Amino acid sequence: MQNSVKRESIDLSALPDLVVVMLGFRVRRWRGVLSILRIGRGLSAIRQNRPDGLLHDEQCFYSLTHVGIRQYWRDYESLERFTRSEPHATWWRDFLRDSGGAGFWHEAYRMSGGMEGVYVDMPAPIGFSQFAPPRDPRGPFLSARARIEAGGAPA
Numbered sequence: 001m002q003n004s005v006k007r008e009s010i011d012l013s014a015l016p017d018l019v020v021v022m023l024g025f026r027v028r029r030w031r032g033v034l035s036i037l038r039i040g041r042g043l044s045a046i047r048q049n050r051p052d053g054l055l056h057d058e059q060c061f062y063s064l065t066h067v068g069i070r071q072y073w074r075d076y077e078s079l080e081r082f083t084r085s086e087p088h089a090t091w092w093r094d095f096l097r098d099s100g101g102a103g104f105w106h107e108a109y110r111m112s113g114g115m116e117g118v119y120v121d122m123p124a125p126i127g128f129s130q131f132a133p134p135r136d137p138r139g140p141f142l143s144a145r146a147r148i149e150a151g152g153a154p155a
Contacts, residue, residue: 053078
């Protein structure tokens with residue numbers, strides 16, 4: 001009897017520097033709905049004007065109050081260039097001043113090694129923060145690059 005399930009795999013050998021980023025937004029207060037709608041408009045603009053190095057992105061739905069995105073970047077440099085450019089840099093700075101009733105998290109996984117995560121105003125632990133001890137993202141661990149290159153090593 002022949003198996004009727006189509007099974008495939010993929011060849012990532014041409015993408016040795018691939019980075020996968022998981023992002024999530026969670027409503028903590030009613031005001032957070034407006035924050036997530038604003039973020040959604042920004043993400044639509046990113047899809048329409050894809051930054052150099054963003055290979056693909058797709059939306060994820062965790063619950064009625066928790067949505068996310070998975071992004072695939074050609075390399076860490078492309079991701080970093082995007083996060084330091086407009087409008088992302090302004091959005092991030094403003095969000096850190098006032099999260100607007102929403103929580104945010106991201107985790108990055110680098111094919112060449114290293115993982116990192118950051119969690120802002122999340123109502124409960126998620127992802128790595130479910131099982132790994134917290135670390136203050138300041139000083140030597142302020143940037144995602146420093147966190148991912150440390151590979152989770154303590155300060």
